[in-house]
Amino acid sequence: MSVSNFSALxxxxxxxxxxxxLAPHVQAIDREGLFPREFMHALGNLGGFAAALPPTSGGLGLDLASQIDLISQVARTCGSTAFLVWCQATCAWYLQHSDNAAVQARYLQPVAQGRVLAGTGMSNAVxxxxxxxxxxxxxxxxxxxxRINGALPWVSNLxxxxxxxxxxxxxxxxxxxFVVSTDTAGLSLRPCPTFSGMEGSGTYGVRLKDVHISVEDVLAHPxxxxxxxxxxxxxxxxxQTGMGAGLVQASLETIHTSNQRLxxxxxxxxxxxxxxxxxLLALQTDxxxxxxxGTEAPLLNVLRARARGSELSLKATQSAALHAGAAGYLISSPVQRRLREALFVAIVTPALKHLRKEINALESLQAA
Ligand SMILES: Cc1cc2nc3c(=O)[nH]c(=O)nc-3n(C[C@H](O)[C@H](O)[C@H](O)COP(=O)(O)OP(=O)(O)OC[C@H]3O[C@@H](n4cnc5c(N)ncnc54)[C@H](O)[C@@H]3O)c2cc1C
Known part of the structure; x- marks a missing residue:
């Protein structure tokens, strides 16, 4: 199942x-904090962060649906790394949509091709x-x-x-x-407390103390x-819906296999x-x-699709765990890992509660 013309990828x-x-390291990524650096660079080399970008930007010249499918392909094996793919692809997407040629000239191709890895610290602003x-x-x-001052509690792919x-x-x-290198004077990364999973997501607290941003590093002026x-x-x-779709697909495979015996x-x-x-098929069609x-898509429908992706991931991963039984409860089983990854899909910004707030506001506006 896919949302794009999968064969073009x-x-x-x-x-x-x-x-x-990636597959041999999934447990170490989940629990021991192994950051999948080699995979990320190699995926970038294959165009894995830039399916929706034109070749002039270092992309594959396909479309957004292809990028969503690509994220879901990774999520079937490792939800944590699928989130990193989303982070990187989203940073390439920010650069592609900037009006400022200087910032694009500096960063677009290296980010799109995964030569330089990038985190999006936008949860707080969103x-x-x-x-x-x-x-x-x-x-x-x-x-x-x-000059920038302040702190972000958690940013991944850093x-x-x-x-x-x-x-x-x-x-x-x-x-x-703006864009800033993590090596810039005044910027410091602090390790986060241990998470219940996704330890290899390269997630840090970021502090910025009088960090200078030149006009060449501005994605959007006020x-x-x-x-x-x-x-x-x-x-x-x-x-983001690609992360959930991959978890649902993997859960369907678990259910199918469990049912052969049970x-x-x-x-x-x-x-x-x-x-x-x-x-899943209905959601992917939508x-x-x-x-x-593109930008003509009604925002309310986009928010609803993102929320349905979270709800379906929670439901499918839980159903897979119930189908698999005790075998899925082993710490070595991907079934229990996916429960935690689906929970992340539902709490990462925009979290399900945030989506429902925005959906409610838009629906009230439409009804008025
Ligand atoms: C593994 C992981 C990776 C993440 N990666 C990113 C990322 O790449 N980019 C990004 O912008 N955001 C990232 N986040 C943040 C995420 O998107 C949410 O914004 C965050 O989980 C808070 O959402 P909430 O719904 O709990 O907020 P709310 O329920 O509204 O919580 C209120 C506020 O309290 C803060 N808060 C709660 N507990 C703590 C704590 N122990 N220390 C510091 N602050 C706290 C939250 O950040 C939040 O701003 C990540 C979070 C996690 C757990």
């Missing part, structure tokens, strides 16, 4: 890479713009660019010599979005910010392979349609 090469370079929390980063215009993309509020109003967010936000949300008792469970498969509409 280098799926065979990506699958070989997943089996050789939640701030939805009226959920205060913004953490402050910017001051220093005549020669900007490490020494990576890039961070984030947004800050200006003292006199408006917002700025006067560009609103239109800029409008251009990238549908892609940002739709690409269907006489598994048939009493609520969510069965045919109904979950149908829900996502393909929305992805093809």
């Amino acid at each position: 280098p799926t065979q090469a990506i699958d070989t890479l997943i089996q050789s370079t 939640k701030h713009l939805a009226g959920i929390e205060r913004i953490n980063l402050r910017a001051q215009n220093d005549g020669n660019g900007y 490490g020494p010599d990576h890039l961070l993309m984030a947004a800050a509020a200006l003292e006199d109003g408006g917002y700025l979005m 006067w560009q910010f609103e239109a800029y967010v409008e251009r990238f936000k549908r892609g940002f949300l739709l690409m 269907s006489h008792v598994n048939c009493f469970l609520d969510d069965q392979e045919p109904s979950l498969g149908q829900e 996502i393909a349609h929305l992805a093809a509409q």
Whole structure:
């Protein structure tokens, strides 16, 4: 099942890479903090972060649906790494949609091709713009660019010599979005407390103390910010649905295999392979349609699709665990790992509660 013309993707090469370079390390990524650096660089070399970008930007010249499928292909094996693929592809997407040629000239091709890895620290700003929390980063215009102060509690796909993309509020109003290297003076990375999974996601707390951002590193100045967010936000949300789709597909495989031995008792469970498969197909059809509409896709429908992706991942991974029984409860089993990965899909910004808040606001507006 896919949302794109899957055959146009280098799926065979990506699958070989997943089996050789990612699959043997999934447990170490989940629990021991192994960051899949080699896989990320090799996937970038195959165009794995830039399916939706034109060849002039270092991309495969396909479409957003292809990028979503690619993320889901990775998520079938490792949800944590699929999130890193989303982070990297989203940073390439930010660069592609910037109006500023200088920032594109510096970073677009290296990020699109995975030569330089990049984290997106946008959760706080996205939640701030939805009226959920205060913004953490402050910017001051220093005549020669900007100075940034503040901290972000968790940003993934980071490490020494990576890039961070984030947004800050200006003292006199408006917002700025920028790129900064993690090696820049004044920027420090702090290890996070141990998570219940996804330990190899390269997630750090980031502190910025008087960090200088030159105009060449600006993705959007305050006067560009609103239109800029409008251009990238549908892609940002739709690409996240790839993480959930891969988890659902892997869960369907678990259910299928378990039923070969245990269907006489598994048939009493609520969510069965045919109904979950149908829900996935319906969701993927809707996502393909929305992805093809680009910035014209109705935001309400995009938010609903992202929320359905979270709900279906929770339901399918739980059903797979119930079908697999004790075998799925072993710490070595991918079945229990996927429960935790699905939970992450539902709590990473925009979390399910955040999505429902925005959906409710848009529905109320439409009803008025
Ligand atoms: C493994 C992991 C990876 C993540 N990667 C990224 C990423 O790459 N980029 C990104 O922008 N965000 C990232 N996040 C943050 C994520 O997207 C959410 O914003 C975050 O989980 C908070 O959402 P919430 O719904 O719990 O917020 P709310 O329920 O609204 O929580 C309120 C606030 O309290 C803060 N908070 C709660 N507990 C703690 C704590 N122990 N220390 C510090 N702050 C705390 C939260 O950050 C949040 O801002 C990551 C989170 C996790 C767990």
